[in-house]
Amino acid sequence: MSTVDSDTVLVQRRGSVQVVTVNRPHRKNAIDGPTWGALHDALRGAEQDEGVRAVVLTGAGGDFCAGADLAAGRGGHPLTRMHRVNDVALALHELSKPVVAKVRGVAVGAGWNLALGCDLVVSSADARFSQIFAKRGLSLDFGGSWLLPRVVGLQQAKRLALLGEIIGAEEARELGLVTWVKPDDELDGFVDELADRLASGASVAISQSKAMLNAAGQQSFREALESEARAQSVNFATADAPAAFKAFTAKTEPEFTGEWLVD
Numbered sequence: 001m002s003t004v005d006s007d008t009v010l011v012q013r014r015g016s017v018q019v020v021t022v023n024r025p026h027r028k029n030a031i032d033g034p035t036w037g038a039l040h041d042a043l044r045g046a047e048q049d050e051g052v053r054a055v056v057l058t059g060a061g062g063d064f065c066a067g068a069d070l071a072a073g074r075g076g077h078p079l080t081r082m083h084r085v086n087d088v089a090l091a092l093h094e095l096s097k098p099v100v101a102k103v104r105g106v107a108v109g110a111g112w113n114l115a116l117g118c119d120l121v122v123s124s125a126d127a128r129f130s131q132i133f134a135k136r137g138l139s140l141d142f143g144g145s146w147l148l149p150r151v152v153g154l155q156q157a158k159r160l161a162l163l164g165e166i167i168g169a170e171e172a173r174e175l176g177l178v179t180w181v182k183p184d185d186e187l188d189g190f191v192d193e194l195a196d197r198l199a200s201g202a203s204v205a206i207s208q209s210k211a212m213l214n215a216a217g218q219q220s221f222r223e224a225l226e227s228e229a230r231a232q233s234v235n236f237a238t239a240d241a242p243a244a245f246k247a248f249t250a251k252t253e254p255e256f257t258g259e260w261l262v263d
Contacts, residue, residue: 009038010060011045014192016053016199018046024069025061028106032072036084043091053199055095056191057118058102059111067109067132068141082141085110089143092117093214096207098198102191104184108132108166113142116151116177119210122191123169124184129177135164150217151176202240202256205231237262 010021020042022029031039046052059065074081092099092114101118108130115121131148133140140148140161148157152175159165172178182190198206208231216224235241239259247254 006034006038008032008035009042011042013052015196016051017056017192017195018049018052018054019056019058020046021058021060022065023060025059025063027069027071028063028066029059029061029111030066030069030072031110032069033075033081033084035069036088040084040088040091043088043095046097047091047095053097053201053203054195055097055099056102056195057092057099057114058191059104061105063105064101064103064107064127065111065114066106067111070136085142089113089117093143096210097203098206098210100191100195100198102187103127103169103178104187106130109136110142110144113140113144113147116147117143120179120194121177122180122182122187122194123172123178124187125169125181126184127169127172127178127181128166129169129172130164130166131160132164132166134162200256202235202238202244202254202258204238204240204258205235208234 008023010023012019012021020039022031022035022039024030024032024035043055046055068085098120099118101115101121103115103121103123104127105124106128107115108128109132112129112131131140131144133144139145144161148160152160156175160167169178169181173181180190212224212227212231215227219227237260239261240254240256243254243256
């Protein structure tokens with residue numbers, strides 16, 4: 001296990017899966033200024049590393065993330081501090097590789113939105129979630145104002161944001177905010193298998209599908225179709241589409257490399 005800029009963010013490679021762990025368990029993994037910077041570096045590093053094909057984001061100890069550490073020192077202008085937070089949100093949103101959030105314990109405030117910024121969320125059955133900002137005299141951040149209504153609709157987003165209620169894992173799943181809920185003793189194995197499945201997939205095609213889905217709410221149907229056409233043109237120029245067809249006819253499993261076939 002290695003560190004990125006700080007021992008508060010740990011980075012571990014397991015094959016082609018990169019596991020990023022917020023490591024401040026004494027603060028329920030609440031994130032201070034240096035940790036925001038280290039988390040940004042870890043996400044950007046995963047983007048730039050061609051050997052990384054999937055990412056797991058989690059917290060050390062028994063919690064995912066309690067949001068921003070409001071007790072930490074507050075050097076600099078508030079807008080500068082928020083830009084540091086926003087840089088992490090953008091790095092996560094723009095990461096071209098699939099990201100799985102593995103959630104135990106609390107995921108509150110920016111910590112919950114950190115999980116929502118991932119592509120898939122797997123939660124232990126006893127996890128707890130809250131958009132706690134209103135109870136702290138704050139408004140939504142880390143992309144919550146954009147993410148929540150797109151997932152749950154406007155009224156449920158307002159309920160979660162304005163009341164700051166704590167909800168359990170099953171309710172979060174029913175609202176579409178959690179993809180799977182697993183018993184705690186099954187969580188690690190399930191996430192490992194899921195990440196391996198994502199990492200073994202057609203990385204170029206998966207990356208393009210992720211980008212198109214993220215952009216869907218900002219495009220017309222005509223624009224979405226044109227994006228799909230461009231993406232398929234790219235896919236047909238890689239080794240992955242022919243490999244999938246060959247495996248289909250041979251009734252075997254394809255091996256996806258993403259290799260570019262056009263000279």
